[in-house]
Amino acid sequence: MLTLAVWGGGGGGSRKRSKAWMHFTVQKDDPDHANCNYCDAVLGCKSASAGTASLVNHLKICQKNHAHICSTQSELTYQVSEDGNLVVPWQYIEKEVREAFARMIVIDLLPFIFAEKEGFRLFMAKACPRFTVPSRTTMYRDIIAIYEAEKAMLRKYFIESRQTVCLTTDTWTSKRQQSYMVLTAHSIDSGWKLRKKIINFVLVDGHKGDDIGKSLEKLLIEWGIERVCTITVDNASSNDTCLAYMKRSLTNARSRYLGMRCVAHIINLVVQDGLKIMCHPRNRIRSAIKFVRASPTRLDLFKKCVQLSKVVSKGLINIDVVTRWNSTFIMLETAEKFERAFEQYALQDPNYKTELEKTGPEPKPDTPDQRGPPTQSDWVYVREFKQFLQHFYLLTNKVSGTKYVTANTFLEDIADVHFMLGEWSDHVICGDGEIFKCMATKMKTKYEKYWGDPEKMNKYIFIAAILDPRTKESHFFKDMIEDTYGSIIGKRILTSSDNEFVSLFGEYRELYGTNTPRELASQARPSANASENSLVRSRYN
Template sequence: MEEAKKNQNTSLRDELDPVIDVTNESNEPANDVDNVDEHAKNKGGQSKRSFVWDHFKKVEGRNGKVKCDYCVLIMAGGSKENGTSAMSYHLKNVCRRFPLYKKEGMKKQAMLNFKPTTKRQSRGTLASHHFHQEKARKFLARMCIKDNRPFSIIDDEEFREFVWEINPMLKIPSRWTIAKDCLSIHEEEQNNLKKLLKNQIVSLTTDTWTSVQKFNYKCRTTHWVDDNWMLNKRILNFCQIPNHKGVTIGKYVYRCLQEWGIDRVFTITVDNASSNDGAIKYLRYMLKGSRSILDSKYLHLRCCAHIINLVVRDGLDEQFSTITKIRNAVKYVRSSPSRYDNFKECIKYEKIDCKSKPCLDVETRWNSTFLMLETAEKYSKAFNRLQEIDINYSSYFYNEGDDDDGKKIITRKGNNSNKNDRVLGALEDEDWEKASFQ
């Protein structure tokens, strides 16, 4: 009798106050917070959409009152006036005996979808997704960095409408917040790169040039092989320098190495400028020590591409006159819209089917000269016809003047006196034959 009475009391206590092992997630109820699609039915057969009805019961005789299955708290809920919001809040944030009390990641159901593809991926990957305000703001800042977007893009009306249509929960920050986030991302990536470069043997590539605004700039790139035998490349620094002197270049490179904590340099690749010899001499002295690689004996490495460019330039001097005439002809048709319109009329008349436009070469890139000659040769008939219909085309290549004795002389247009002044006259058939690659 006593044992039966004890079992009866235990069953009654478990019914009023059920015991759940919170530490064991496998013992959680079958219907938790995420199972919002399952419906609990009451005695009348009416469907309940909210998950809270798996953990609450209506109090008989008291309209609009419900009782929690875990803490036996009676509260208002379930009616049209009160709804189920208070019941949901009670389970997630108040009831300590609820298995999922204040458990992050279980309060909302994740969405399963394909992530967008990247350059290294052939197709998207399937992954779950939770919306996070801070994470979305960080990706917005990364978009501005990677795509060179201005911070003012977040103030655009169309952009805000687009974001609202995708997810109205995203609170768009101000441009100042995005700017701070970009600085934070820069510091984070900088610290990550410093960890990667720690105790690594690296090789540097550096170059110095002067812009059209007469400012001197310098860029430094590092290369290294990681533990997985993968070649990596990162730009360490891009800055303005006062001059092209060797000591100045060496000091700026060494300062950059100190900022990144790099003390093991194998080679430094530079072009054949004489100032770089002084820079390498300075760096070889500063990098000597127990951490130097082979006592910095092979530190100086000359740029192979720059050497090839110098060799090709010397070879192109044999056809200097023809190349200069073609370059001047391309300059003429590209100098104004009206001239280019006349040139297009000549192309149409000669029925030339070519989609590429005439392009100019760059002095430091020998392959650009090849592209200029290759494209211009396709339009040779159009250039010859332009010489016949445009009176300004021939006069663009030379003009006449008087010398001190009153004799007529022909001089090249331009204020600078250089070897370009020796090239006179427009293009002839002989020039096109030299430029032909057949």
């Protein structure tokens, strides 16, 4: 531990308690005088007469004391930007430095006690002696103050702009059996930029639909949000009850299309059904990775096997999260590169094969054994399976984006999934490759459950596709609908989307237009007149 203390001087030998002694050095030959550490000034410091008053007064006017430069004086400093280093004026303001420090704690997910770390305080004493590092208790109060200020600004924005927002919410239970809910608001600001704000992370009474709905209603009132476009949820049955409650609660929402199923979640369910068919190769590879990563000794031996087998890869094997299929894809894609390293490891560690043969459940009659190390056929399956699932992996990353709008591509993404599953389920495969055909068939069954009937899908999926300028190509939208759902159902979807789009356009005209209410009412009603509907049909004809 580093301890700083100032002793001696002044003829007494007693400890110097004044902070002024941090900036002065007592003369060895004359203890009644001290030298300024920043300039050549010599001042009297005799305890009986001068004391430390003269030292304190000198510090206020010392031009070379950087720790006490006038706070109103600006300095020139470098600022890093996209255009390079810029020379800009800078001024030390204690309040701003403390706020920046509090934001650093939040952004970097640092513990509050970081403010009291000895090394950090030593660094700040050298980097910025003027800044008094706050305690963790003070830091906690500063962070809460920033949160309340940001919350007030965001709430004011929602109230004054009357912004229409899209909400996403999810609930889960912690290890302490406490139910939590997160609520995220998505909106487009005046600069046409997509904004995402996590507005609440709260405890809820349970996972019942009415409980979730009441919590949502309370949070929306607290934030002053009145206009809600959609609420995106997963496939839990309780969410249906929650959406029914919110349809009754939200008077300004288009309640028929309030509920939106999470596209990324549905893709996850579709692929998870396919993974069940290929569970044996996947489980053997997962068990092998767990064995290797179980101890530092095994992992070091595996790294040597990687060098012996001359595997070229910057990464290393990793385990997946079983509830997230895209992490399973990454695990299999990475492990496939180390096939020779696993074979080499089996020769180096005699316990490898023995332990893996004991891992896993006993095989059922007429089913493959999931135990043991990965076989040659397992790696063949992984290579073919990786190519098949790469489309879904890229699609999951695409629809999970939060910095760009994704709703306008949902219909095209759904059509792509339909095409891929149709190709694989109808494809004639010989030998052991029949497993992939079975996988695609099972995945297609799950696909049909959620996206097979377009009447059960949210109409905003079709309207967002209509508004996408890329669908202005001749017959693109029409062909995409009919190729996915057939000619008869496709024409019915086109007609209903046409009418719904005209109705939605009329509502926006009523909000933001300048026509009279009577004219707006006639424009908002769906009409059989071809000229009235030409606005929509021109988007995809």
